[in-house]
Amino acid sequence: MNEIVQRVRHLLSTRLKLAKAVEQITDDTPLFGPAGLGLDSIDALELVLGLEKEFGVVIEDRAVAIQVLTSVHTIAEYVQSQGKG
């Protein structure tokens, strides 16, 4: 699980323009919304394509994406639940 978390963090830092260094966010920092990193829907698409390339997990449903892309932790959990990583 820890290795998946590190790969998710790497994905965030390389594919997105984050307001903070990835080292400054916790695994539970909200990725979206003003209380978190403030990512938008285009960032979400970028993340979804990145996750497909990195882990082979496919997310096409918006409702699933909203649940999965909550934080580094929720993404890593989803990757693991899909038997990927």
Next chain:
Amino acid sequence: MSSDPLSRLPHGLSFRFVDRILERVPGTKVIALKNVTCGDPHLQDHFPGNPVMPGVLLIEAMTQTAGLLLPDGSSAVLAQIKEARFRRPVFPGDQIRIEAERLGGLGGLHRFTVTASVDGAPAAEAEIVLAQTQAPPA
């Protein structure tokens, strides 16, 4: 809907930058042509005596080509242009071959990789995100 595949584009004729579809796999990949002529209105002043197709219109042609892959009846606007590169200028007499491939999507967003070439030589490339503004009819 008309049998003309280009009628999928919502643009009026004066702002249509795709002339012909060579191949289209719905939702996946499309190859189209755009012929550039010295009669094109935007080339009269870009530039006087030295006509060059504006890079933004090349991007427009690439975007319209990508739009041919959207679901029937939907319309969309540009949401993002990434990694755009212009490899060579495009002149009157050139035939631009544009290839667009859908990389994926989420909600109403669709990401495409698009290349434009003239006589086999790369002219431009970009990753383009379109945001659907109108869902296809149920």
